[in-house]
Amino acid sequence: MDFLIEVGRYMANNSSTFVSLTIEHIIMVVQAIAYALIAGVPLGILAAKYKKLAPVILSLVNILQLIPSIAMLAILLIYFGMGTSTVVIGLFFYSLLPIVRNTYVGIKEVDPGITEAGKGIGMTPLQLLAKVQFPLSIPFLMAGLRVAAVIAVAVATIAPYIGGGGLGREIVSGINLQNEIRLVAGAIPAAVLAIIADFLLGKVENKTKRRFAN
């Protein structure tokens, strides 16, 4: 108990630092997720629309996900140097799989009857995608986004090793100085951040699900 009070005291004394670290953390994650959406959604759509592309795209993003995070960041370090942008690139790669896969599954899961109706009333393939298939895949996409966000919040804590910022800085300092208080003071907000992201995006996901449930 005393330990936790001390952690609290430490955080309170350095509150402005913690606020800016948290903001840094969030910015990195949001940037990475945004890029992952921009790249991942079209990739998922391509995979769903072209049968031959699907295995190529899906296994590629799968492989990216399987590289251990510390190794991934080390490899990126070689090519992109130290800095926040390298961290964002790494987080982007990690977020890609859930987003691509869920977009793909979401479009594949659209009731064939609904697709046929769209086609039958004279929608062009593009209209069918934009007005029917993509909107109906959004609940799946939201689920993917949620998974991606939680992973990114966690992985972002190792950013300081390659020159990034965020709450990982306190954790790494804590490890280096063997200071338990600083370590835990960095870990707790990171965990809370992940829980909040999970909770909020879960709400959004449910909302879209309810709307589209049939």
Next chain:
Amino acid sequence: MIQLKKVSKIYDDGFQALKEIDLTFEEGQLNVLIGPSGCGKTTTMKLLNRLIDYTDGELTINDKLISEINPIDLRRQMGYVIQSIGLFPHMTIYDNVAAVPKLLKWDKKKIDKKVDELLNMVDLDPQVYKKRYPNELSGGQQQRIGVIRALAAEPDIILMDEPFSALDPISREQLQDELVKLQQEINKTIVFVTHDMDEAIKIADQIILMRDGEVVQKGSPHELLTNPANAFVEDFIGSERLEQAKGLPPMTAFIDQNYTYGTHDQSVEAVMKLMLDHKQDQLPIVDENNLYLGVVSLYDAIGQQDKTLNDLIVKVDAYQRDDETKQFVGSRETIAPVIEKDGTFIGVLDQDQVLDVLYQKFDSKSGVKS
């Protein structure tokens, strides 16, 4: 008018779904394609909006080759209703019904008016339902929306692919009735696919019965019922329905030729005696050439012995030999005379006797009679 001339469809795997089909769908008619699964009925329908392209032959709509019409334009000019209803779950009822007009870029006011009109047509209050989502509606209501979505852009041709088969029996019957009623109003060329013979008989102008990619018989429901082309057709229609279609036996089966009758030159007294002897309260009267004159009733004759018979004859309309039995059964007359075309008296129909025959028929059907 849609015409198919020697149209064949062979799939890539070599399966021949249609074998030189010849068909005509007349304008303003409700055509039903029916047959066992795999007979090619759905394939035939999907040729019409080019969801499937045929391999061989000629398919024209209003004398224009269908292969020369852009499939997207073609589909927007045709209504399409499918079995799984296929409403867009993320769109409101309004947006669903307005889907095709929006693709055709109608202006908003025109669309609004059309949506209201169509919703009213199927008895769904626009103010209540327009903003709802499909999952807030019952299955029957959803398919009503499915039907009016197909009508929204005022197409001349509507394709319906087993539209009511996923509904519960009550909704199904309701929607069939509504479709028949609707068709009287809108008078479209409808191509309707089903596997339900009752449905086909109920709604069709023309039934096209298919098997193994070929047309076995086409014609009005009445033609199919009264004149099935072969054993397969009989089998598919079912003996029960054929029996029902035959209806009541012809009138001649019921005519009682031994019924006592009088001649117009007899006295009132003699006629009364005849009736009393035979326990009849009515007596048909004929002239010397056996031509039917009318009927004398016992109650009219009592106490009128001083009058001539001619004064008492009531001209009751007689049936002719070829009339439908149904007419007599429906009339509730106790007895009725039957005559030849030239007026010659044949005999009498007796409601009791007709009912006896009907009871027998009913008993044997419900299995009461051993």
